Amino acid sequence: MYDLIVIGGGAAGMSAGIYAARGNLKTVIYEKTNFGGELAQIIHIANYPGYDGRGDELALKMRQQAEAAGVEFDYGECREVRVSGKVFDLTIDERTVRARSVLIATGNEPRRLEYELDVPVSYCSLCDAPLVKGKNIAVIGGGDSAVQEAIELSHIAKQVTIISRSKLRASPKLQSRALELPNLQIRENNETTKEELEDFEHVFVFIGHLPATKFLPEDVLAADGTVMTGAGVKELSSSLDMLGLDDFARRSDHETLIPGLFAAGDVRFGAVRQVVAAAADGAAAALEIMHYLDATG
Numbered sequence: 001m002y003d004l005i006v007i008g009g010g011a012a013g014m015s016a017g018i019y020a021a022r023g024n025l026k027t028v029i030y031e032k033t034n035f036g037g038e039l040a041q042i043i044h045i046a047n048y049p050g051y052d053g054r055g056d057e058l059a060l061k062m063r064q065q066a067e068a069a070g071v072e073f074d075y076g077e078c079r080e081v082r083v084s085g086k087v088f089d090l091t092i093d094e095r096t097v098r099a100r101s102v103l104i105a106t107g108n109e110p111r112r113l114e115y116e117l118d119v120p121v122s123y124c125s126l127c128d129a130p131l132v133k134g135k136n137i138a139v140i141g142g143g144d145s146a147v148q149e150a151i152e153l154s155h156i157a158k159q160v161t162i163i164s165r166s167k168l169r170a171s172p173k174l175q176s177r178a179l180e181l182p183n184l185q186i187r188e189n190n191e192t193t194k195e196e197l198e199d200f201e202h203v204f205v206f207i208g209h210l211p212a213t214k215f216l217p218e219d220v221l222a223a224d225g226t227v228m229t230g231a232g233v234k235e236l237s238s239s240l241d242m243l244g245l246d247d248f249a250r251r252s253d254h255e256t257l258i259p260g261l262f263a264a265g266d267v268r269f270g271a272v273r274q275v276v277a278a279a280a281d282g283a284a285a286a287l288e289i290m291h292y293l294d295a296t297g
């Protein structure tokens with residue numbers, strides 16, 4: 001039985017792990033793909049106080065710090081969260097693991113194309129850029145991420161075409177940088193078909209993100225799929241008294257409607273979606289979890 005299971009090994013989850021383990025909670029973090037989450041995809045992070053460098057290097061430092069504090073790390077996808085009294089049973093791949101509290105720190109997943117292509121499709125340029133050396137590639141999307149990633153990819157690929165179904169929404173500064181590149185073209189207001197995309201040798205997709213919350217009970221989710229937490233949510237709940245929440249729970253900012261189930265980072269409703277904010281959110285959630293465990297014995 002763990003005191004705390006953290007689902008998701010990004011900045012929020014690892015920061016929560018550091019605080020929880022230093023607070024003497026028996027803590028494990030489950031991660032379904034790569035520890036570091038989105039942080040590990042950032043080519044250069046220049047807005048995290050005290051650090052100016054590669055995202056994957058910062059992610060590794062976070063993991064080492066959490067391990068040194070006593071956090072267990074394990075790979076596995078959380079598929080279901082069940083609660084019975086004050087105990088949580090989580091399905092991680094095919095296993096069941098048990099804890100007194102759970103932190104959802106699963107962030108977002110890239111929105112995927114609605115159809116399969118016969119050419120390779122990627123959702124992370126840092127991960128797959130080496131595959132496109134000398135190739136003719138398409139980047140789908142019109143926001144900051146799409147244009148930023150297209151600029152980075154243009155240093156490796158032979159030709160990059162940004163395809164946006166509306167006018168580009170990226171910042172004017174990014175757009176002018178893109179326009180200066182001789183091997184980068186922009187097609188705006190363009191609904192490209194599957195067949196047209198298959199003329200490229202590789203397709204990168206940056207068309208937004210969806211919260212990674214499919215495995216959670218619907219009553220903890222907001223309409224946009226993020227996790228609702230906090231006093232405001234509890235005050236809105238007409239069934240507050242029936243749930244028997246104590247005074248502490250009413251004050252907790254990171255707890256969901258289910259006592260003992262918390263959320264932090266990009267997955268939380270209203271998140272700022274920055275690394276520094278995700279790390280801070282994880283820390284605050286871990287402190288609330290310590291109070292919760294003290295209060296509930």
Ligand SMILES: Cc1cc2nc3c(=O)[nH]c(=O)nc-3n(C[C@H](O)[C@H](O)[C@H](O)COP(=O)(O)OP(=O)(O)OC[C@H]3O[C@@H](n4cnc5c(N)ncnc54)[C@H](O)[C@@H]3O)c2cc1C
Pocket residue numbers: 007008009010011012013030031032033034035036037038039041042043044045046047048076077078079105106107108145212215264265266267272273274275276278
């Ligand atoms: C390309 C890019 C560039 C960015 N640049 C910057 C920047 O310069 N500065 C900045 O501050 N922010 C930047 N961001 C945003 C920043 O990276 C995120 O806000 C932050 O890293 C989110 O951290 P998180 O821990 O909340 O979520 P995530 O980093 O998304 O971590 C969630 C983790 O949970 C895992 N997970 C999901 N579902 C499950 C499950 N069911 N079971 C187990 N594990 C699961 C995921 O695999 C992932 O590792 C950028 C994001 C991207 C994509």
